[in-house]
Amino acid sequence: MITTPLTADLVRGALDLERTAHGLLPHRLPARARAQVPDERLAMAEAQPSGVRVVLRTAATVVALAVLPTKTAYAGVPARADGVYDLVVDGVPTARATATGGNVLTVDLSTGKSETTPGEVGEVRFADLPDRVKDVEIWLPYNEITELVELRTDAPVSPVPASGRRVWLHHGSSISHGSNAASGSTTWPAVAATLAGVDLVNLGFGGSALLDPFTARAIRDTPADLVSLKIGINVVNTDLMRLRAFGPAVHGFLDTIREGRPTTPLLVVSPVLCPMHEDTPGPTFPDFSGLAEGRMxxxxxxxxxxxxxxxxxxxxxxxxxxxxxxxxxxxxxxLHHLDGRELYGDADAADLPLPDHLHPDAATHRLMGERFADLVFGGVFA
Structure with a gap:
């Protein structure tokens, strides 16, 4: 097996790569923005590599990625399944795997406090790949902080040259981040990007799409051909502001982006349907009544x-x-607008209700991605 150092030219979808004691830690906010992050929730979300993938060209039939994941657990809640790594070969989804080992971050939802239990480096291995030169992508889990330690293959690897495809930067909440999707390549933004043939930069931050100025500056300063902003649900469920502050905050967010991207196609997407908050304001609280049956x-x-x-x-x-x-x-x-209910609305809620009253399931992620590709990449972003 050949060991190849993991470098920036082998990683797509991250805004920054932090050198750690183990390897590289992908971040979805730059260091300057991270220095201004006000809470642990956003710090955790931006370090979870939704949309980030390791991309290489190789004739290898075996590809192994050593990683140190940090898996999130919630006190009193049944353990979540391990994060999924998706293998895509020449654009075709080919295999899935999970990583052994890793740290465990336990969060107490009732207090907001967290504690990390250290773990060991693990490995994700894909074998029996086609015996030819090919482009390989490994999509990292959207829900596990993932330090990239080492890449091992049975043939040399090289970076994939720039494709010339358009870059789409999307910012949103936990739904855009990927909550309840099956894997990193099947979140609704990833589905839409794949169908549209664009390169995704996903700045969906669970619980943290809150019109923060440092996020606007990060969007302004990140090269992108297309930008979309999904705004609203986190402002409601954190009960962050009133109408008087909301409008100026949206204007300020858009103004900052336009400082660096005055003519880039920019789409504002309002919230998808969430019946409990359509006419009832926040805050949103966890409901623990179903924990005994494994539901939250x-x-x-x-x-x-x-x-x-x-x-x-x-x-x-x-x-x-x-x-x-x-x-x-x-x-x-x-500048364009899309009503989020065109991605998930009243008619969909009857067939595909939100399992936890807030987040879509895996099938709904795919539906939303397909609709976004059709409505947006077939429309204002065509």
Whole structure:
């Protein structure tokens, strides 16, 4: 087996690669932004490599990736399945695997506190690959912080030359991050990118699409041909701001992006359907009543009567986003709007209800990705 150092030219979809004691840790926010991150939740989310993949050209029939994952567990909640590594060969999904070993980050949802139990480096191995020169992608798990330690193959590897494909940068919440998708290559943004033939940079951050200025600056400064922003659900379920602050915050976020990307096609996507928050504001609380049966869900804890005082619901946010884009588009013809219910709406909820009342399941991720590819890459991003 040949050992190849993992370097930046073998990694796609990350904004930064941090050198650690074990190897490389992909980040989805640059170091300057990470220095301003205000809480552990976003720090964890941006280090989970949704959309990040190891990409190489090789004739190898065996590819082994040594990794040190950090797997997240929740106190009192049944253990989650290990994160999935997807193997794609010449654009064709070929195999899946999980990594042994790794650290365990245990989070107490009732207090927000967390504790890490150290673990050992593990390995993800794919064998019986086609005996020819080919392009190989290993999509990392969207839900496990993953330090890249070593790449071993039975033939030499080289970086894949630039394809000339357009780069699509997408920012959103845990739904964009991948919550409840089957794997990294089957989150709805990954599905849409594959169908559209574009290179994905996924800045979906679980619980943390909160119009943070450092995120806007990261988007502004990252090379991309197309940008989309899915805004709303986290603002509601964190009960972060009122209507008076929301509109100016959206304007400021868009203004910052436009400082560096004045003409890049830019799409604002409002929230997909979430019945519990359509007319009920946040905050959102975990519902532990089903833990004995291995189920966990979420509850809307706000009071609909407070909407009159400026509390935000998804219905309010959709109307405000549509207004902002409509008014700005008069002077910005490359700014567009998509109602998120076109990706997942009332008709879908009957057949594909949100299992935990907040996040779509794997089938819905695929449906949303297919619809986004059709509506957006077949439309405003064509």
């Amino acid at each position: 869900a979420f509850l809307a804890a706000g009071d609909p009567a407070e909407v009159a005082q400026g509390k935000l619901t998804l219905a309010v946010i959709r109307a405000e986003l549509a207004r902002i884009v409509r008014e700005r588009a008069v002077d910005d013809p490359n």
